[in-house]
Amino acid sequence: MTKLVLRFIAYGVIVIPLFLLVGLEGYYRILLPKQLPAVSAEPIPTQVRDALWLGCGAKRKHDLHPLFPFIISLFFPQNRPDELLLSRIARIHIGRLQQEGKLPHEKNLKFQLREAAVSTWISRHWTADQAVDTYGSLVWMGSGHRGLQAAARNLFEEKLDNLSHSQVVLLMAMMRSPRSYDPACHPEQALNARNHFLQKMKEAALLDDEELERAISMPLGVSSACEQSK
Structure with missing residues (x-):
């Protein structure tokens, strides 16, 4: 009798988690839009990719880590730079839909679950470069413009x-707050934010001393007029 009970317990320890994982994977597919x-389709330059990774907390280029199983993305959200990037893409995509x-x-809860599902799907199907390029084409930059190219x-x-x-880093600063760091409307705030990010790039070995000094000395050099009052 004791052996039978122990056998049932052993089966339960193995089978129940498997059923839970299968059920969660099924729910993941239901959540996907x-x-x-x-x-x-428009790749971005390497220096922009490096800056984007840095903005997500990475000091150098990261690979995507496929989220298997789906439950990982529920309990450990945004604990790595790649997952932070994925969640941003997922949030933009869901918002558009x-x-x-x-x-x-x-x-909130249903939105977070769907965001985790879309992030998981991206992690399983895209490369790191594809994720960065796509985020760079989707991010809101203010004044009616979406994407770094625009x-x-x-x-x-x-x-x-x-x-x-210096111009690339100004765009990185604007991504954090397009309105607050709009160089046409708030040049001093934009300049401070740009220079702060340049320092971070130097600390991450993405710039050397000479490049940092040259970039900081550059004016903002924007050609657009302030559009926030429109």
Whole structure:
């Protein structure tokens, strides 16, 4: 009798967690929207990728860690730079679908579960470069512009590939708060934010002393006018 009980306990220890994992994976698939995020077709320069990773807390380029099983993304959200990046992409994508009426506006818990599901899907299907490029094309930059390419054209009348270190870093600073760090409307705040991020790039060995000094000495050099009052 004792052996039989122990055998049932042993089976339970193995089988019950497996059933839970299978159930969670099934729920993950239910949470996924019909329209999944698409990879950006427009790659971004290496220096911009490095700066984006730094903005997510990474000192150098990271790989994506596929989230297996789905439960990992529920209990350990945003504990690595790659997961922070994934959650940002997922949040933007879900918000777009809600605005288009393709998803209902959900309360916090359901929204967080769906965000975790989309983040998990991205981690399993995209590379790190694809994630960074896509985030760079989706991020809100203020003044009616979405994506770094659009912001570069608006602020500097240049393509992203042609920007200097100081110009790229200004875009990174604006991503944190497009309104507060809009260089056309708040040049002093934008300059301070840019220089602070440049220092972080130096500490992360993404810039040397000469590049840092040259970048800090550069003016903001924006060509757009303040549009916040519109």
